[in-house]
Amino acid sequence: MDPSSGSEAAIGLDTGDPAAKDDVVTGTMFLPVHRQVDLTLRAVDVIHSFFVPNMRFKQDAVPGLAIHMHFTPEQIGDYEIACAELCGLGHYKMHGMVKVVSQEDFDKWLAAREAEKQ
Numbered sequence: 284m285d286p287s288s289g290s291e292a293a294i295g296l297d298t299g300d301p302a303a304k305d306d307v308v309t310g311t312m313f314l315p316v317h318r319q320v321d322l323t324l325r326a327v328d329v330i331h332s333f334f335v336p337n338m339r340f341k342q343d344a345v346p347g348l349a350i351h352m353h354f355t356p357e358q359i360g361d362y363e364i365a366c367a368e369l370c371g372l373g374h375y376k377m378h379g380m381v382k383v384v385s386q387e388d389f390d391k392w393l394a395a396r397e398a399e400k401q
């Protein structure tokens with residue numbers, strides 16, 4: 284896997300790994316409300332920091348480490364994800380969104396992602 288090749292490899296996803304078959308690559312993290320989330324942070328290049336200010340949720344992502352986090356989103360809504368570590372030239376555009384949605388909306392979103400893989 285060559286991270287400099289871009290696409291899934293740039294984020295460390297090995298699509299040849301059978302365990303990656305149900306992985307979804309997206310700039311928006313969809314989560315069902317009131318459901319526990321296990322999150323594993325990894326970095327392949329430098330230290331980044333996963334930060335969701337509205338949730339007071341922040342953790343560094345460090346190359347060579349798999350850092351486990353656990354939380355339960357309690358309110359439906361859109362929340363900004365920002366990198367809170369000055370990680371390089373692309374830092375200014377390193378952000379995304381957490382969309383906390385109902386279980387029904389989450390199931391629809393996931394089914395649409397699975398359909399895209401077909």
Ligand SMILES: [Cu+2]
Binds near residue numbers: 331366367368369370
């Ligand atoms: Cu950054």
